[in-house]
Amino acid sequence: MTDTLDAVFRREAGRCTATLIRVLGDIDLAEDAVADAFAIAAERWPKRGIPPNPGAWITTTARNRAIDRLRRESTRLDRYVAAQQMHSQDTDPDDTAEREALDRFVDVVPDDQLRLMFLCCHPALAADSQVALTLRLLGGLQTNEIASAFLLPEATIAQRIVRAKRKLRDNHASYRIPDGAELPDRLHAVLTSIYLIYTEGHTDTAGGALTRVELSTEAIRIGRVLAKLMPDEPEAMGLLALMLLSEARRPSRIDAHGSMVRLADQDRSRWNPNLIAEGHGLVRACLRRNQPAPFQIQAAIAAVHTDAPTAAETDWSQIVALYDQLYAIQPNPVIALNRAVAVGALDGPSAGLDALANVELNDYQPYHAARADLLTRAKRIDEAIAAYDCAIELTSNPAGREFLSRQRQRATTNPPRS
Amino acid sequence: MPQYLLSVWHDAEYVVDFSTPEAQDRVAQVGAFNDELQRTGAWVFAAGLHPASSATVVRSSGNRVSMTDGPYAETKEQMGGFWIIEAADLDAALDLAARAAAASGGPIEVRPLQG
Numbered sequence: 001m002t003d004t005l006d007a008v009f010r011r012e013a014g015r016c017t018a019t020l021i022r023v024l025g026d027i028d029l030a031e032d033a034v035a036d037a038f039a040i041a042a043e044r045w046p047k048r049g050i051p052p053n054p055g056a057w058i059t060t061t062a063r064n065r066a067i068d069r070l071r072r073e074s075t076r077l078d079r080y081v082a083a084q085q086m087h088s089q090d091t092d093p094d095d096t097a098e099r100e101a102l103d104r105f106v107d108v109v110p111d112d113q114l115r116l117m118f119l120c121c122h123p124a125l126a127a128d129s130q131v132a133l134t135l136r137l138l139g140g141l142q143t144n145e146i147a148s149a150f151l152l153p154e155a156t157i158a159q160r161i162v163r164a165k166r167k168l169r170d171n172h173a174s175y176r177i178p179d180g181a182e183l184p185d186r187l188h189a190v191l192t193s194i195y196l197i198y199t200e201g202h203t204d205t206a207g208g209a210l211t212r213v214e215l216s217t218e219a220i221r222i223g224r225v226l227a228k229l230m231p232d233e234p235e236a237m238g239l240l241a242l243m244l245l246s247e248a249r250r251p252s253r254i255d256a257h258g259s260m261v262r263l264a265d266q267d268r269s270r271w272n273p274n275l276i277a278e279g280h281g282l283v284r285a286c287l288r289r290n291q292p293a294p295f296q297i298q299a300a301i302a303a304v305h306t307d308a309p310t311a312a313e314t315d316w317s318q319i320v321a322l323y324d325q326l327y328a329i330q331p332n333p334v335i336a337l338n339r340a341v342a343v344g345a346l347d348g349p350s351a352g353l354d355a356l357a358n359v360e361l362n363d364y365q366p367y368h369a370a371r372a373d374l375l376t377r378a379k380r381i382d383e384a385i386a387a388y389d390c391a392i393e394l395t396s397n398p399a400g401r402e403f404l405s406r407q408r409q410r411a412t413t414n415p416p417r418s
Numbered sequence: 419m420p421q422y423l424l425s426v427w428h429d430a431e432y433v434v435d436f437s438t439p440e441a442q443d444r445v446a447q448v449g450a451f452n453d454e455l456q457r458t459g460a461w462v463f464a465a466g467l468h469p470a471s472s473a474t475v476v477r478s479s480g481n482r483v484s485m486t487d488g489p490y491a492e493t494k495e496q497m498g499g500f501w502i503i504e505a506a507d508l509d510a511a512l513d514l515a516a517r518a519a520a521a522s523g524g525p526i527e528v529r530p531l532q533g
Contacts (some may be wrong), residue, residue: 124508124528171530172420174507182509 004050005042012055013038013140014222018112019059021119022175024066027137027165033066034058034140040065113138114229115175117222121190122173129164130193131200136161139218149215150200190226191239191295194219198243216247227282234289238296241282245302248275260403264311276306297326316346333359334366341370349377365394369404376411384411421462421531422511425500426524430470430493444523451521455503460514462502470496498524502531 013034020030037058051057120134135141135149143161147154167173178186201215223240230236252266261267283303286296301322308314323339336359344352352374361367372387388408395401434441455461470489477484489496501518505511508530515526 122508124512168508171422171508171511171528174509176507176509178509 005038005045008041008050008054008058009038009140010221012058014116014138014225015055015113016059016062017137017140018116020062020066021116021137022112023063024070025175027169029066029069030062031137033062033069036065036069037062111177111229113225114177117190117226118178118186119168119173119175121186121193122168123186123189124171124173125164125167127193127196129160130189131196132157132160133164134193134222135197135215135218138222141218187230187233187235191235194223194226195239195243195295197222198246216243216250219243220247234286234291235293235295237282238286238293238299241279241286241299242295242302244275244282245279245299245306248272248279248306254399258399258402259406260399262403263305266311268309268311271306279303279306292325292329294326294330297322297329301326314345316342320346333361334364337361337364337367337370341374344370344374344377349374353378362390363394365391365400368394372404372407372411376407381411419504419506420511421502421504422515423500423502423527423529423531424511424515424518425497425527425529426518426522427495427527428498428524430489430496433469444521447521451517455501455514460503460505462504464499464501466499467497498522 016034016037017030020033021027024030024033040061041054041058045051116138117134120137121130125133132146135146136143141149143158144154147157150157197215198219201217201219220240220243223236223243227236227240248271249263249266251272252268252270253261255261279299280303283296283299286299301319304315304318304322319342320339323335323342327335327339337356340352340355340359343355353371356371356374359367368387368391372384372391375381375384375387385408388404388411392401392404392408395404436442436445452461452464455464473489475486475488475490477486499522503511503514505514508528511528511530515528519526
């Protein structure tokens with residue numbers, strides 16, 4: 001029973017909060033009301049059973065609780081009047097005769113979730129605040145869960161969330177879906193924030209995966225909602241595909257001893273075929289739209305990797321072509337680095353090092369790791385050792401350090417593979 | 419309707435020579451932006467400020483008043499001017515701020531007014 005309530009909470013909390021913010025016009029009030037509603041459900045559902053539409057039940061109960069609370073706490077006349085007006089539309093969630101009205105009420109919910117995504121990822125908020133607010137309001141995560149997921153003190157996250165909510169309120173941020181010319185930038189902010197949540201869960205910065213909330217799962221869940229709500233935006237589909245294809249490889253990224261495994265060395269039989277099939281389907285749908293943009297191209301690259309039955313059969317020429325396309329849209333050094341790695345696989349380590357010649361990324365661990373690998377394969381061992389040392393120094397998680405140390409050891413003792 | 423302070427910032431040492439064509443162009447652009455604010459009803463008030471070095475800070479404690487020469491904030495960046503505008507919401511205010519930045523050539527800080 002408790003598990004089922006938890007499942008309902010995971011599925012419905014964000015949706016209900018999104019609707020309640022619109023109905024009540026206040027984030028804190030909406031959050032409190034949704035929490036109240038789940039408390040009532042925890043008490044009532046074990047006795048009466050789960051209602052047929054638990055989301056609508058929670059939303060209506062939360063709304064009624066919010067109105068009660070407004071009445072109780074209201075000292076200002078306008079608040080009271082607002083509560084009165086809302087009360088005129090009151091419904092009893094347990095009354096089946098009102099199911100139809102309830103469903104109509106719930107019908108508008110999908111739009112509300114979009115509104116909430118755009119609000120949480122408003123460009124006036126710093127990126128880390130966007131992420132924290134998204135997880136809190138859309139993911140329904142508690143402050144302590146978000147804090148432990150990001151390995152930060154709870155007070156830091158609490159302050160970020162409080163400050164972000166206050167800023168949105170003081171600045172009269174509207175609860176709306178951006179349109180026309182502003183949509184592309186605003187959507188990009190939402191996509192970036194979701195991907196940040198995903199990668200944070202995926203890379204596992206400082207270890208301790210067992211105690212972390214499943215950020216990747218949450219990011220994929222929110223990504224699915226977004227892709228469904230914005231069917232005309234291929235980038236939303238591209239982001240979902242990218243996350244699914246990365247997630248598909250997760251089981252093989254860490255070996256039995258907790259060490260990181262490179263893509264080339266991963267046991268491909270452990271990749272999740274369902275996620276790969278779904279991701280490939282989305283990539284094909286993106287290609288049909290023919291509106292290439294960064295997330296779609298990255299998803300296409302992931303699709304080429306997951307298409308290869310063995311690492312040796314990877315179609316590197318297609319991957320290099322995709323990186324060329326990506327670099328033309330986003331000429332940044334990280335993409336140049338990834339492109340150089342692909343060139344190294346296609347045309348050999350010297351070509352890869354040539355492609356890396358103009359890339360300046362001295363504080364970026366993957367730069368030194370990739371350079372070390374190319375140098376080892378080019379038999380430039382002394383330079384490779386120095387590059388491994390730089391990479392190890394910049395690595396914080398134990399699995400990554402352990403992996404690089406092994407690679408460094410191998411470069412000094414074994415004859416390098418060419 | 420909500421009101422916002424749009425302030426324009428620049429280096430404290432920055433001095434405008436209004437005789438140059440570039441400065442004249444800025445003045446014209448800001449003038450056109452102000453006209454538009456008035457036409458659309460967003461205008462509440464606007465002014466350019468003399469350099470920060472012309473400022474005096476006055477403090478009151480009990481019945482004593484003290485004064486110091488120069489601006490309050492000892493930073494390199496100083497406010498050069500400001501608008502008070504009315505906008506429907508934050509997005510509308512940010513949109514006006516983007517145009518204020520283009521017209522004035524400086525970064526614009528957007529802050530909501532209380533009440």
